[in-house]
Amino acid sequence: MVRLFYFPPYVLKIHNELLLALSQFFAKGGEKLPQTLSPLVKSYSAISEHYKVDKLLLTNEVLDQCSKADDDEFLVMRFEFNRLFVGPSSPLAPPYESVYVSPDHLVMGEQALAVRKIYKQENLQATGQGREPDDFISTELEFAAYLLSQIMDAQATKNDVKVQLYKTLYHEFWKQHLGLWLGTFAHTVTQSAKHPLFSALSDVLVTLTTLHAPLNTKEAYYETFSPQISRGSSSCCL
Amino acid sequence: MNKQLGFLHNSEKCVGCRGCEMACKNEYQIDATPEWRKVFQLHEDDYSLPTRMFFSMACNHCAHPECLRVCPVMAYTKRDDGIVIHDPNRCIGCRLCTMACPYDRPQINPAKKKVEKCNLCYQRIDNGEQPACVAACIPGALELVEINDTLDQKTGVLKTLPGLPSPKLTTPSIRFIGPKQGKQIRRD
């Protein structure tokens, strides 16, 4: 009997933490960057140290620098965060899947409803359902992290059925949702970013999209990540 | 073919309000760029007096549709009632139809990378309803009609308007009633 492939728990852990740190980064907003940057730096450095790729290490350095900024610079970063993601002027990179994937470029598109149904299958819903679009980046990232944690859980208890279930779910969620737009989103951020924090953030997002490959449920053996990182698709649908 | 459905547009009644354009977009929640139905302003120099005159055009569901003829993947079909339907599932976004149509009605959606056009609200028609644009037209300038000799013999029904491509090319299923101009007392 072929044994079901289990990921190294450490790999799952560092991916999980990166997803959570990113989720909090966007959720807590530009005002809480002093608090949300450190976990992001920590989780990203774990990733970059593990995969040992120069480009990732460089990005990590930039992030680290930013996390050590003084009050004035945190203010600058905050203003740019709002300019890029929140408002009140038209955000340059609205962090909602519908805006990139739906041809309408509005929020609350079919993607929001689609992920709502997926959350529902896990007896979950966005805390702001009805008010905040369900496809807000933080919500989707947190859900992905939750799915990873379920895999970790299942592996720890050697529950093969559950492992397979959540690996499939994770793969599908990535393929049908996060994977569809994070690249374009990252590209939009790079194009509009003024402060190095956000170019670095864009790199982090791209890292996520490309590093996902080893977590594919196809029974590929886990390999050391190859040095070529390709940028997200260059077509910006905004 | 049993019959040919099409539009009758009355420029006498049309005030160019663009309700038809937006009703179409609202019905299908269309992306910003493609304009399935568009209101055009007639050139004031083509008429004896300058007034603001309009006509509204969606797809003309031509009797001899060029789009259907040039499509390499048979994404277009013509129904028994004459409606020309574009199937986005077959469409490969090659844009041949956008170049072939003399009226520029099939349009590429840059986000979906496929062509879109008016399908004469065939789902609504099959349901016994009027097309969204016709239902929304407040002055009653837009009508769904059967293109036939009876219609063509009515006074004032035109096959084309100044500035439009010759109807001989594709035999479009659209008829017009031209704008009427009242008396003008002008300062120039």
Next chain:
Amino acid sequence: MKLSRRKFLGGAAAAASSLTLFNFNLLTNSPAASAADQPSETMKTFRNVCPRNCYDTCGMITYVQDGILKKVEGDPKHGYTKGKLCLKGYAYPRRVYSPDRIKYPMKQSPRGSGNWTRISWDEAMDTIAKKILDLKKRYDSTLPICFDKYSGNFGIVHYGADGTMSSLGYTTRAVGTPCWPAGIDAQTYDFGTLYCNDPEDMVNAKYLILWGQNAAWTAIHSFPFINKAQERGAKLVVIDPILTSTASKADLYIQVNPSTDGALALGMARYIIDNNWVDWEYARANSLGFDEWVDYIKKDITLDWASEKTGVPKDIIMEIAREYATTKPASMWVGYGMQRHVNGGQNVRIIDALGVMTGNVGKSGGGVNYGHLETWGFNYNAMVNPAPKGSKGFIGPDGKEGDRAINMNNFADDVSAQSDPPVKMLWLACRNPGAQDPDTNAIEKMFASMEFVVTVDSFFNKTVEMSDIVLPVTTHFEDWDVMASYWHYWIGINQRAIDPLYESKSDVEIAIELSKKMNVLEPGSCTFPTSGTPEEWLAKEFNPGIHQMLGIKDYKELIDGPRKANMPSASWSDGKFRTPSKKIEIHSDLAEKNGLPALPIWVEEMKAPEKYPIRFMTPHPQHALHSQFQNLDWMMTTNPEPKVEIHPVLAAKYGINEGSMVKISNDLGSITVKAHLTRTTSPDVIVAYEAWYKNTVFNVNYTLKAIPSDMGKQATGNDGLAFHDNFVMIEKA
């Protein structure tokens, strides 16, 4: 079959693994039982009413599925809008779900820098409340706070914004209306108030004059009624300096010299008198001063003079005079554009008198129709709040203490001119002075001089740009409200169709939050009630008068459909005028008391100064309603850029071609716009439509002085604005 999460937890707890429960922040347990694929909810429908400043005030049906607004349609039960919207109405979903929408309260530091911080509602209210209390302490009153609100949302419950102010104390208020006050006063002097026929009654007219009115763009739903009248044989005459889309449908279009409409009416009156087509019986029985006016015309008005003044040939004046006087019934629709001149009010008075002289007032199919406010008799419960005890106010000329009124139509200068105490803080709601007020440069300077500016809005327009704090407001789909119209006779309910998006709140909800905070910081400092759901607030607006007018016992009946007020279709048909004398006052003592001519005599129009020979008219646009709608993506696609309409003869003089950029300027400021050559205007008038396009600085008001029109003070508190008396020079840019 899927194992529920809880069962897993049971298993995991027993394991040696150190994995803890997942710490959720953005997600939470979903209450429903079934874990299987849930089908979408069925489509729900709601009744809404477009709350914009528009004649048509359309009934809407909103389609919602899974709590998401899917599309909108007209309400077929509405007898005037008959199940159809307009191009702006159909674009509403783009507005609700635009990624550009302001989501959270935010503060700018410093103002004008573009550096915004997101704050919680609590912090926003705290900052605002502390500022209010600080100003109150320093100046011993809340008069340094100035409130400017107008027509961004005309829903009755939105008067809660005004209520916010009155509950704080006595404040400085922008009083008046930029829109239609001159004509209102004219009809007030003449009839006692403005009161038009039911527009659905236009089908009965045998002759229709649209005077300075562009229904095709501003009241499209009236067209079927006009068309019906035409089918029944009515002749449509449109009088307008611009050959609008409406004028294009006229049987007879008259391009009158701008601002000389009164002269045209007087010329007509002269001819009517000469031919004895006057309805002496009606005029003498129902009015005061009619004979006096007739004498004036006989003495001072000739057809030659009228023809020269207006640019209209004598025989045409004679033709329409005869037709209007002898065709029964004949209806006149006086537009608001027509009275946006320095003699606008007077011109409306003359046209009113023309209606009286031909016996067309008070008749079905007739009337001198301008607008009405008959169906607006709600409680305004949200608006009326007593000032807190001990509030100090402004002692008015009548000796009473109250709010300090400033002129909404001279906003920048008036605010800056206040002293004792000066204005230090602004609150903007349902209003965008950065785009809509005249003299944008002066507005910018005045804003910059404020200590604190709060704006309540949904999109990042110029006014928000110049604010310290912006508060995100709900769209009407996220609000409970009730709407009347100032044109047709229907009233409709507006249900909350979807939850407010992000952290947006309605004006009443904002008032409640502010009141709570104020009273925590200083008990008794704000009297605005701090409870009540949005629906409860709506319910409080209804009274027996409204119930009776609509034939309902409870506001909830409106959820089944809008209702028409049971009023006679012809206004003034009962002859009960509301002037001091109870008769039509052709001779108006009240007007005279206010420094105006007692009679509807001719008052000279503004002439072009030598330096700025071209008149720059800035009427309402087609794709927008002031600064709303044009910024939406569908509108930007169908109408991507502003244009200025120039007559080819004028264009040739300046070497301007189709598509050239033109600089339009005067001593106030300048704008640069693309030219469109057309003979639908005249060689001395250029036309650009006022609107706010996304991401441009285009704003006609950079060149517009705050020139007052002649009337408005009597009924609305301040004179109006002569928007169309704007003179400029042009050059190829």
